[in-house]
Amino acid sequence: EDQVTQSPEALRLQEGESSSLNCSYTVSGLRGLFWYRQDPGKGPEFLFTLYSAGEEKEKERLKATLTKKESFLHITAPKPEDSATYLCARGIREKLTFGTGTRLTIIP
Amino acid sequence: GAVVSQHPSRVICKSGTSVKIECRSLDFQATTMFWYRQFPKKSLMLMATSNEGSKATYEQGVEKDKFLINHASLTLSTLTVTSAHPEDSSFYICSASSAYEQYFGPGTRLTVT
Numbered sequence: 453e454d455q456v457t458q459s460p461e462a463l464r465l466q467e468g469e470s471s472s473l474n475c476s477y478t479v480s481g482l483r484g485l486f487w488y489r490q491d492p493g494k495g496p497e498f499l500f501t502l503y504s505a506g507e508e509k510e511k512e513r514l515k516a517t518l519t520k521k522e523s524f525l526h527i528t529a530p531k532p533e534d535s536a537t538y539l540c541a542r543g544i545r546e547k548l549t550f551g552t553g554t555r556l557t558i559i560p
Numbered sequence: 561g562a563v564v565s566q567h568p569s570r571v572i573c574k575s576g577t578s579v580k581i582e583c584r585s586l587d588f589q590a591t592t593m594f595w596y597r598q599f600p601k602k603s604l605m606l607m608a609t610s611n612e613g614s615k616a617t618y619e620q621g622v623e624k625d626k627f628l629i630n631h632a633s634l635t636l637s638t639l640t641v642t643s644a645h646p647e648d649s650s651f652y653i654c655s656a657s658s659a660y661e662q663y664f665g666p667g668t669r670l671t672v673t
Contacts, residue, residue, distance in 0.1 A: 495653045495665050498661055498662075498663055550604045555601075
């Protein structure tokens with residue numbers, strides 16, 4: 453069974469300070485890697501799906517990358533509104549295994 | 561596109577009563593819907609997978625007689641928490657599967673007093 457680990461557990465950045473979040477997993481193979489954003493008291497919001505090592509996807513200040521054993525979510529010049537918990541998950545669409553998330557706080 | 565709604569967003573009920581939560585995919589048909597439970601500052605725990613017109617598949621440790629799931633149409637799944645107790649208080653989130661991704665509802669906060 454796939455295990456998904458996210459680090460760091462929490463991250464505080466100054467506005468404009470770029471950084472990366474990590475998601476590592478134990479089972480290789482043809483499974484999707486999904487990134488979600490979750491605001492407090494809300495359901496997760498879909499961000500990206502990655503399938504192949506070397507694949508990259510971008511959306512505004514976020515870029516997700518994938519290797520054989522981990523994925524990174526790069527945040528460039530973040531703004532306070534980027535503060536949220538970022539979840540990654542592995543699996544095929546029928547069943548996802550979630551990591552515990554990274555709580556990101558952007559300080560104005 | 562890919563909007564999933566849940567109702568109610570919050571519910572408070574007394575111990576021993578039953579509560580029904582609805583999950584709807586608003587702009588696509590979902591053959592598969594999922595129910596998750598999330599504890600404070602924890603990740604999502606899959607409770608069950610429901611396919612339209614068939615019985616739900618429950619994850620290990622989830623009581624199927626307590627958490628009744630019905631998926632009567634391609635756009636609606638319901639979760640009924642029967643004889644609720646304070647330990648059932650939690651944040652319940654549904655998701656619906658499109659061709660490639662799962663899209664989540666906004667969640668339902670259940671408080672059992």
